[in-house]
Amino acid sequence: MSSQQPDRFEEIIRNAGESWLIDSFASRDQALSHLRKRLTEVQACAASRGGSAPASRIDEHVLIATYTTNRERVRAFLQALGTVSTPEMLLMVWRIQEGWAIASASMEYVQEQNFQLCVQLAWPDRNLGPEDYKSNDIDDAALLRHLGILKIDDKPVLDGFYALSLQKH
Amino acid sequence: MIDGKDIVIRTGAGAQSFDLLLRVVRRRWPAMVVEDAVSGKVFRDYTELPFSAIEEILIYRDQPAVVKWQRLGACDELRGTMIHALVSGNELTVVVDGDPPAEVVDLVDSIRHAVRGDIFNIVISLRDAA
Numbered sequence: 001m002s003s004q005q006p007d008r009f010e011e012i013i014r015n016a017g018e019s020w021l022i023d024s025f026a027s028r029d030q031a032l033s034h035l036r037k038r039l040t041e042v043q044a045c046a047a048s049r050g051g052s053a054p055a056s057r058i059d060e061h062v063l064i065a066t067y068t069t070n071r072e073r074v075r076a077f078l079q080a081l082g083t084v085s086t087p088e089m090l091l092m093v094w095r096i097q098e099g100w101a102i103a104s105a106s107m108e109y110v111q112e113q114n115f116q117l118c119v120q121l122a123w124p125d126r127n128l129g130p131e132d133y134k135s136n137d138i139d140d141a142a143l144l145r146h147l148g149i150l151k152i153d154d155k156p157v158l159d160g161f162y163a164l165s166l167q168k169h
Numbered sequence: 170m171i172d173g174k175d176i177v178i179r180t181g182a183g184a185q186s187f188d189l190l191l192r193v194v195r196r197r198w199p200a201m202v203v204e205d206a207v208s209g210k211v212f213r214d215y216t217e218l219p220f221s222a223i224e225e226i227l228i229y230r231d232q233p234a235v236v237k238w239q240r241l242g243a244c245d246e247l248r249g250t251m252i253h254a255l256v257s258g259n260e261l262t263v264v265v266d267g268d269p270p271a272e273v274v275d276l277v278d279s280i281r282h283a284v285r286g287d288i289f290n291i292v293i294s295l296r297d298a299a
Contacts (some may be wrong), residue, residue: 020295069219072185099193099215125199148189152196152281153275159192162185166290 009036009060012067014074017166021082034075036060041087042094049091053128058094073097076146076163085139091132093143095121096161103130107141117141173253173269174287177260178281182289186261190254191215191228193279197272200231200259206253212233225255247274 010032013021023152025031039059046055080093096102099122108116115138122129148160180186182187195201195215203212206225212218213232229235234250238275255262261284265273 067239069221072183072188073220125195132271145288147286148192149286150189150193150279152193152279157196160185160189162182162189162288164288165181167292167294 007032008064012064012074013078015069016078018075018078018082018111020166021078025028036082038081038087038090043088045087046094049131051131053123053131056091056098058091058092072163078147078160079163079166080143080161083139083142084134085137087133088133089117089137089140089143090118092121093121093146093161094131095131096159099123100129100131102147102158107144109138115141117144170213172271173264174267176263176265176277176281178284179259179282180261180289181259182261182284183259184256185289186256186284187218187220187254189225189283190263190280191218192259193283194228194252194276197276198228198230202229202232202235203227204229204235206255210293226253226256228252228254252272252276 001024007060010022010028013019013035022031025034025126027155042058046058063074063077075091077093077097081123081162084090084093100123103122104118105117105119107118108114115136117140119133120129121131121133143161146161146164147158150157150159182189189201192202203215203218204210204227205212205223206227207223228251229238231248234247238251248266248268249272252273253264255264260287261280262282263277265277269277
């Protein structure tokens with residue numbers, strides 16, 4: 001595709017207000033290629049995990065289709081695509097957005113030695129899960145700032161994955 | 170007949186308010202049924218909800234509650250079985266019974282806490298990209 005022709009994937013990124021995903025690269029083609037490669041990695045991760053629950057399908061066509069009905073969901077995922085490092089954690093983000101609940105999460109960090117983020121997802125109403133997601137890449141700590149923070153009967157709950165409000169100046 | 174009470178919550182969550190609200194409610198009402206209050210379309214599955222396309226919803230505790238609301242309308246027997254919510258600008262309005270049961274009061278407290286979270290109310294400024 002010519003570098004002058006917009007494509008649908010680029011359109012939703014820009015319409016969602018997430019142009020930084022493209023413009024922070026030296027070239028637009030390079031940026032889109034990188035984002036598509038990352039989506040391919042997430043899809044491969046989804047397909048390889050197995051388990052009893054149906055695998056998620058996540059590619060640019062799914063994002064484009066979802067954008068028409070759930071713009072904010074796609075916007076949040078795109079933000080993660082630009083910051084979260086590992087395909088496994090990006091898959092976890094998509095699973096949460098599909099409706100999976102965060103059953104547990106733990107983070108271990110020792111300065112200049114160790115980082116580990118472990119998250120377990122489940123969907124009790126559908127008898128799905130648990131599914132475990134782990135990362136040792138500290139870039140993945142960025143996803144924590146997107147989680148919904150709740151108190152149900154004064155008890156702690158993390159649920160949902162939400163877009164940050166971005167403003168360009 | 171039962172009266173309704175409007176609870177207006179200021180939030181920057183916008184369209185994300187409904188997602189968060191429904192994630193709260195489904196923890197207490199796992200068989201909830203959601204109706205688009207404008208189109209009348211009914212959603213029994215969270216994954217079907219087109220959050221970008223809805224501005225006003227009715228959340229019923231379960232399918233029997235839907236049937237009773239259709240048959241009886243607002244009456245004492247149905248107190249605490251339906252929540253009405255709408256999003257407009259920077260406000261989420263939750264409409265509950267005038268004298269709601271404790272379960273609904275707790276749900277509204279949780280919803281208020283959730284949509285007032287920092288993530289929805291802090292705007293991050295982006296520098297001009299390269």
